[in-house]
Amino acid sequence: MEGSDSRLRRLSGFEIQWRVVNALVYRELRRRVSDVQGGFLAVLMEPIGQIAVWTVLRMIASPATMVNNLNIILFLACGVILFNLYSRVASHGLTTMEANKALFFYRRVKPIDTILAKAIEELGLYASAAIVVFGLVWAYLYSLVLRDLPLLVMAFVLMTLLAIASSLLSLVGSHYFPNLKQVLSWLNRALYFASGVIYAPIQIPQFARDFLVWNPLLQCIELARRALSVDYQIPSQVTLGYPAGFALVYLSLALWCYTNNEKVLIRR
Amino acid sequence: MIRVSSLTKSYLYKGKRKRVLDNLTFEIAGDESIAVIGANGAGKSTLLQLLGGIDIPDRGTIDCTGTISWPVGIEGGFQGSLTGRENVTFVSMIYGEKREIDDRIKFVEDFAELGIYFDRPFKTYSSGMKSRLSFGLSMAFPFDYYLIDEITAAGDQKFREKSKRLLLDRKKTSNFLMVDHNLWGLQIHCNRAFLLESGGITEYANVKEAIDIHTKTLLAELAPESGVPHAA
Incomplete structure (x- = not known):
């Protein structure tokens, strides 16, 4: 074996984490492709299926093809894709220790790496799903509906950062309180309806809107919709600064919690 | 070099803390391979896992200047x-x-000689194939220390012979921290021994001496008539 005589190089913490996260993303993508019949297409079909169901339900309730001046499919795609991205990454913290127990025999692999890898993987998959859906709609409409690409990218990035923070807190929390899993699963369902996935916040009563706009997930979804169309009306409280600031503070808190508990999590 | 100081590890067992390793302090020089000997449950595997950074001690420190395998x-x-x-x-x-x-x-x-199975799912492997793959993978990286826990008992005759040869080859450039109930294997690969008993550790410069003492202790615990019941 070429190079077998050279000793293993001691790596910096950043180098190790970079390698581990890369390897975990590779492993997870290979696993998903081999575990799920139909490979990537099947993985992409999940959010597309949800969008289709909600579109049909909304069209039955009201035959309008636009929601708040935005094409109904683009409107739902932003909600479903961004929320599913958040939900899948956030809930990973509850199961990662059990699911990846054997991986921690490789001392370079730490619990946080599995969450970062999951976040990168889901971000890639859901961004691909968004490109497919937006592409299909644009092709159908014969016009590119995109006003602000950087804002759209920021919405995805901020949603991912919020999800990583939730995932880390779930990871630590469920270690001390195993029953938290049940509570968080209910909370996740409640968040689905509190994040404006299937409705436009501007169209709901003021008292409810003033309350719901504190939800940073709702703000990310609204920003993504706004990025697609200048005519899409968002509540005045929705700004890029709020979810960005929230994500910064929330992620700092989650990282502080995690670093103070990493050894406890690994201890057998 | 590995330097261990005041290493203590306990586990929760039926609501009570059971101390497996109690305040261990020792050093392993850069050119030493260590046989870790002890009865079942003495803490041999626990010690290896702590040294490998796979588990975290309750107390104490482990400093290592080289790389340690899984x-x-x-x-x-x-x-x-x-x-x-x-x-x-x-x-x-x-x-x-x-x-x-x-x-x-x-x-x-x-090394694994799996043929077409190398490109088939791991879950379809026989236990022998799994052993070959996992041992080959462990040996594919030039660690300074290899943690070897009962490996020489796995697989068929050919695999055991190949593993032995590969271990001897690796021994030229690396060191082993080895647990094995095949005490003969320990004598080949190790030049010092740690005997674990009641949470404590006794260091021996001679592996054979440690094995003899350990064997005598184990056999002495057997009451004269407590062997295998006689067949009718």
Whole structure:
């Protein structure tokens, strides 16, 4: 074996984490492709299926093809894709220790790496799903509906950062309180309806809107919709600064919690 | 070199804390391979896991100037739905340099001799195939210390012979921290021994001496008439 005589190089913490996260993303993508019949297409079909169901339900309730001046499919795609991205990454913290127990025999692999890898993987998959859906709609409409690409990218990035923070807190929390899993699963369902996935916040009563706009997930979804169309009306409280600031503070808190508990999590 | 100071480890067992390792302090020089001997439950595997950084001690410190392997031959880290090649690629991405990944995969493929099974899901492997793959993978990386826990008992005669030869080859450039109930194997590979008893450790400069003492202690615990019942 070429190079077998050279000793293993001691790596910096950043180098190790970079390698581990890369390897975990590779492993997870290979696993998903081999575990799920139909490979990537099947993985992409999940959010597309949800969008289709909600579109049909909304069209039955009201035959309008636009929601708040935005094409109904683009409107739902932003909600479903961004929320599913958040939900899948956030809930990973509850199961990662059990699911990846054997991986921690490789001392370079730490619990946080599995969450970062999951976040990168889901971000890639859901961004691909968004490109497919937006592409299909644009092709159908014969016009590119995109006003602000950087804002759209920021919405995805901020949603991912919020999800990583939730995932880390779930990871630590469920270690001390195993029953938290049940509570968080209910909370996740409640968040689905509190994040404006299937409705436009501007169209709901003021008292409810003033309350719901504190939800940073709702703000990310609204920003993504706004990025697609200048005519899409968002509540005045929705700004890029709020979810960005929230994500910064929330992620700092989650990282502080995690670093103070990493050894406890690994201890057998 | 590995320097261990005041190492203590306990586990929760039926609501009570059971101390497995109690305030251990020792040093392992850069050119030493250690046989870890002790009765079942004495804490041998626990000690290896702590040294490998896989588990965290209650108290105490472990300083190491070199690289330490994962427990050699462990099969738990493999993803059942991935092929042998994909599993090896995964570990090589973590431990190997990017330019060496293909070489690592080739090494494991040649050692494991799985043929077409190397490209089939790990969950379809027989136990012998799993052993060959996991041992080959562990040996594909030039660690300074290898943690070897009962590996020489696995697989068929051919695999055991190949493993023995590979271990002897690795011994030229690396050191072993070895647990094995095959005490003869320990004498070949190790030049010092730690005997674990009641949470404490006794160091022996001579492996054979440690084995003799350990064997005598074990046999003395057997009451004269407590052997296998006589057949009618």
